[in-house]
Amino acid sequence: MADTFTITVDGKPVEAHAGEMVLRAAQRAGVHIPTLCDDKRLEPAGACRACLVEIDGQRRLQPSCAWKVAPNQNIKTQETSKRVQRHQDVLVSLYMADHKLDDEGLPVETCNGNGLREWAQECQTLSLDPVEAPRAARPGDKNPYITFQPELCVLCARCTRYCDEVEAVNAITLTGRGSETTIGTAGMRGLLDTSCELCGGCIDTCPTGALVEQKAIEILPHQIERKVRTTCNYCGVGCQMDLNVAKVDGIEQVVRVTSPPPGETVNDGNLCIKGRFAYDFIHHKDRITEPMIRKPDGKLHGVSWDEALKFAAEGMKKVQQRHGPKALGFISSARCTGEENYLMSKVARAAFKTGNVHSCAAT
Amino acid sequence: MSNSIPEIRDLDFMLVIGSNTTEAHPIIGMEMKIARQRGARLIVADPRKIWLTEYADLHLQLKPGTDVWLINAMAKVIIDEDLVDKDFIKTHTEGWPELKANLAKFNLPEAEQATGLPAEVIRAAAIEYATTRKAAIYYTLGITEHAHGSDNIFSLANLVMMTGHLGVRHGGLNSLRGQNNVQGATDAGATPLYYTGFQSAEDPAVRAKFEKAWATDLPATIGLNLNAIMEGVKEGNVKALYVMGEDILISEPNTNHLEKGVKELEFLIHQDIFMNETTKYASVVFPAACFAEKDGVFTNTDRRVQRVRKAVNPPGNARPDCQILADFARASGYAMPDYKDAGEIYAEIASLAPRFAGISHERLDRTPMGIQWPCTSPEHEGTAYMHKDGPVKGKGTFVVTNFRPSVEMPNREYPFSLATGRVLYHYNSGTQTRRDSGTMDKVGECQIEVHEEDAAGLGLKDGDMVKIVSRRGGIKARVWISGRVQKGCVWMPLHFVDAAINKLTIDAGDPLAGTAEYKVCAVNLLPVKPGAERAERSELVESRPVLGA
Numbered sequence: 001m002a003d004t005f006t007i008t009v010d011g012k013p014v015e016a017h018a019g020e021m022v023l024r025a026a027q028r029a030g031v032h033i034p035t036l037c038d039d040k041r042l043e044p045a046g047a048c049r050a051c052l053v054e055i056d057g058q059r060r061l062q063p064s065c066a067w068k069v070a071p072n073q074n075i076k077t078q079e080t081s082k083r084v085q086r087h088q089d090v091l092v093s094l095y096m097a098d099h100k101l102d103d104e105g106l107p108v109e110t111c112n113g114n115g116l117r118e119w120a121q122e123c124q125t126l127s128l129d130p131v132e133a134p135r136a137a138r139p140g141d142k143n144p145y146i147t148f149q150p151e152l153c154v155l156c157a158r159c160t161r162y163c164d165e166v167e168a169v170n171a172i173t174l175t176g177r178g179s180e181t182t183i184g185t186a187g188m189r190g191l192l193d194t195s196c197e198l199c200g201g202c203i204d205t206c207p208t209g210a211l212v213e214q215k216a217i218e219i220l221p222h223q224i225e226r227k228v229r230t231t232c233n234y235c236g237v238g239c240q241m242d243l244n245v246a247k248v249d250g251i252e253q254v255v256r257v258t259s260p261p262p263g264e265t266v267n268d269g270n271l272c273i274k275g276r277f278a279y280d281f282i283h284h285k286d287r288i289t290e291p292m293i294r295k296p297d298g299k300l301h302g303v304s305w306d307e308a309l310k311f312a313a314e315g316m317k318k319v320q321q322r323h324g325p326k327a328l329g330f331i332s333s334a335r336c337t338g339e340e341n342y343l344m345s346k347v348a349r350a351a352f353k354t355g356n357v358h359s360c361a362a363t
Numbered sequence: 364m365s366n367s368i369p370e371i372r373d374l375d376f377m378l379v380i381g382s383n384t385t386e387a388h389p390i391i392g393m394e395m396k397i398a399r400q401r402g403a404r405l406i407v408a409d410p411r412k413i414w415l416t417e418y419a420d421l422h423l424q425l426k427p428g429t430d431v432w433l434i435n436a437m438a439k440v441i442i443d444e445d446l447v448d449k450d451f452i453k454t455h456t457e458g459w460p461e462l463k464a465n466l467a468k469f470n471l472p473e474a475e476q477a478t479g480l481p482a483e484v485i486r487a488a489a490i491e492y493a494t495t496r497k498a499a500i501y502y503t504l505g506i507t508e509h510a511h512g513s514d515n516i517f518s519l520a521n522l523v524m525m526t527g528h529l530g531v532r533h534g535g536l537n538s539l540r541g542q543n544n545v546q547g548a549t550d551a552g553a554t555p556l557y558y559t560g561f562q563s564a565e566d567p568a569v570r571a572k573f574e575k576a577w578a579t580d581l582p583a584t585i586g587l588n589l590n591a592i593m594e595g596v597k598e599g600n601v602k603a604l605y606v607m608g609e610d611i612l613i614s615e616p617n618t619n620h621l622e623k624g625v626k627e628l629e630f631l632i633h634q635d636i637f638m639n640e641t642t643k644y645a646s647v648v649f650p651a652a653c654f655a656e657k658d659g660v661f662t663n664t665d666r667r668v669q670r671v672r673k674a675v676n677p678p679g680n681a682r683p684d685c686q687i688l689a690d691f692a693r694a695s696g697y698a699m700p701d702y703k704d705a706g707e708i709y710a711e712i713a714s715l716a717p718r719f720a721g722i723s724h725e726r727l728d729r730t731p732m733g734i735q736w737p738c739t740s741p742e743h744e745g746t747a748y749m750h751k752d753g754p755v756k757g758k759g760t761f762v763v764t765n766f767r768p769s770v771e772m773p774n775r776e777y778p779f780s781l782a783t784g785r786v787l788y789h790y791n792s793g794t795q796t797r798r799d800s801g802t803m804d805k806v807g808e809c810q811i812e813v814h815e816e817d818a819a820g821l822g823l824k825d826g827d828m829v830k831i832v833s834r835r836g837g838i839k840a841r842v843w844i845s846g847r848v849q850k851g852c853v854w855m856p857l858h859f860v861d862a863a864i865n866k867l868t869i870d871a872g873d874p875l876a877g878t879a880e881y882k883v884c885a886v887n888l889l890p891v892k893p894g895a896e897r898a899e900r901s902e903l904v905e906s907r908p909v910l911g912a
Binding site: 143144192238243283288313317321322330338341353358 | 389393399573575579592601606637659660667685709805
């Protein structure tokens with residue numbers, strides 16, 4: 001079989017790579033197929049049944065996330081297949097019967113969005129009686145970051161598969177039977193008492209907002225003014241992250257950190273506890289907000305920038321004149337940007353004529 | 364890293380030595396776990412039973428500071444088994460006969476004695492590395508933070524070159540850099556040895572080029588490295604410091620001695636986002652913007668230049684470090700250009716450093732994966748792995764290395780060997796992560812990992828407070844019988860100002876790199892009487908000021 005061949009999706013030719021699944025080829029071509037349980041980082045599960053398509057020669061609808069492409073395959077999605085559309089209308093309605101709905105009868109919006117809500121808006125939903133599903137959370141869970149809202153869970157197992165296949169700590173798992181099935185831990189302990197490393201990948205992969213970040217749970221996606229793609233400031237891996245900015249009491253703040261989509265950046269959408277959650281320092285009350293100089297009383301006093309800069313320049317110049325440039329040391333920082341480190345080396349060498357410039361990069 | 368992060372998941376073999384990857388580089392740790400789940404073999408060499416060992420096929424739990432013995436013994440096995448890459452050695456290297464002759468003495472029986480590892484295990488690890496094509500080595504500070512750190516790295520480099528695992532997509536010798544921009548700081552020229560882009564500070568032609576660009580005369584000699592500057596502070600030869608974004612009194616070794624020197628400084632400028640120990644002695648404090656409040660680039664461990672973008676304004680009158688430095692230079696009488704933004708500064712760097720010549724903020728904004736240097740022109744796509752056409756410097760030099768014990772070995776008075784490092788939940792001096800609730804819930808205070816038998820010998824139980832003393836100072840911490848350290852060894856994290864471990868550590872440095880020996884010093888443990896303990900949970904955590912719980 002050739003490595004690359006053509007399949008047909010809704011009557012249009014789509015390029016496919018041998019070995020990949022129908023859903024991937026369709027997504028690459030910009031064809032929209034709804035899905036809840038799919039994540040590029042995970043093995044296909046075929047769990048949610050949202051992505052079923054009609055495939056020529058197949059009696060039953062098949063999950064496009066777990067069906068391999070083949071040359072000359074003919075695929076129909078909800079766009080061209082009444083059967084697929086009917087399947088989706090019924091399926092999304094069944095999900096909604098077991099889901100928290102808002103006043104308009106749509107799956108509720110959460111701070112992490114809700115993929116079921118978006119999908120329901122594309123369908124002709126039926127009004128079904130609510131299902132009595134005593135799905136439990138973990139009431140004793142005291143972890144301050146990750147909240148599980150069981151009434152929003154669709155049991156797609158993305159979180160538990162992520163915890164197994166990517167983070168590989170297996171802290172959470174599907175537990176219970178039938179309508180009591182839920183996302184559990186060993187002995188239903190709180191996450192702090194499990195092998196969980198609080199990476200928050202479960203939040204990132206959850207399609208419905210059943211797993212959300214606790215810290216700014218009340219801030220919904222439409223309240224986020226912008227997402228700013230940047231590089232994490234902790235270790236040297238260089239994970240890309242999106243700082244979510246919202247106005248809180250009229251002041252713009254970073255209220256959340258989210259992952260870029262999988263496959264787009266060096267970290268493949270993954271983050272660790274520090275990158276995803278440890279951002280409180282940004283708006284912490286202990287931040288230094290004014291320049292200060294030490295006055296004859298031995299204490300630091302807030303002054304203007306002009307005064308502080310003048311005082312600092314004169315202080316360094318005096319030592320340089322008295323003891324020569326070799327008596328000066330400039331300690332740059334591996335925490336600061338490349339441009340800042342460049343300027344520090346320029347300040348040392350060009351302004352103060354000393355090569356005594358180094359950063360904590362010595363290790 | 365000679366190679367790239369995205370290659371990891373397709374490897375067939377990984378040797379991780381002196382790197383607590385899952386805690387210090389969690390996302391690279393994830394990639395290694397993915398590779399492992401896809402069937403790659405993983406060998407971890409570390410004195411401590413780190414988390415990654417739970418995923419490893421083999422854990423080489425060597426005695427601290429004996430890496431040269433392990434690596435050189437592996438090299439000798441590879442020679443004895445005739446598994447060297449003769450073509451690579453002939454074409455791309457020099458110094459092979461000398462190396463081969465010197466390795467003769469690193470025989471397995473003595474290696475077993477020195478490292479505490481069974482000879483057969485060393486032999487098996489060596490053969491597996493040499494015979495697997497997609498095989499890469501990863502190391503971090505467990506290799507470098509020794510007084511013989513350079514020897515450790517040369518030994519590893521010898522191993523990589525003699526087996527031809529260099530200049531190929533899945534291989535190489537990969538140093539996992541510890542901090543967000545530790546690579547970029549050196550790239551930018553914040554090092555006494557180089558101007559930006561690794562251009563020698565001793566080369567008159569380089570100096571002339573920068574004198575022209577910077578329109579001033581520049582120092583003719585190279586300056587002091589960090590370790591030497593700190594020595595200068597202690598001895599009173601360095602009289603003034605400008606410290607940007609580091610708490611030297613927490614991060615540098617032997618801080619008690621350093622603190623005396625810092626007190627005597629005639630002038631100290633400290634620029635940071637939080638007050639810390641160093642601020643106590645500052646003549647001037649400049650309030651800086653944090654990463655979310657400014658523009659620029661960080662360069663990660665696989666040489667990937669990526670953008671830092673401003674999301675929010677700095678608090679109060681805090682300013683981006685770039686602006687502070689430029690203003691300070693002008694106040695000092697140097698005509699620093701009036702840069703309109705960080706992109707213009709980067710353009711100046713790119714114009715002076717050939718290996719970054721093809722990189723610009725505009726191009727990075729179009730490239731979500733970042734650009735890996737060398738990138739020599741706007742058309743150059745960047746470099747996923749180095750040494751593709753043979754070693755960059757021409758011939759790779761085999762460097763003969765010999766075992767030198769660590770400077771301070773345990774004795775009767777100080778019977779334990781202390782190593783220091785990071786935990787997953789905190790970052791370096793902890794000024795940021797000690798201000799977050801969840802990280803503190805996971806690890807809220809300093810713990811010292813002690814071997815069960817050592818603890819029993821001292822009458823210590825899990826959770827007891829203990830005083831740890833070295834020849835340089837003493838601190839308190841809580842005992843954790845973790846099952847991870849060897850008998851005779853203890854381990855502590857570096858994040859807690861209340862238990863500042865660098866009061867204990869030795870300021871011996873590697874003669875070439877100046878890197879301090881944070882990984883081995885001798886200490887004793889003194890049980891603390893009940894009642895004399897104090898809860899050391901940091902006071903820094905607050906509920907979020909405006910968002911509430």
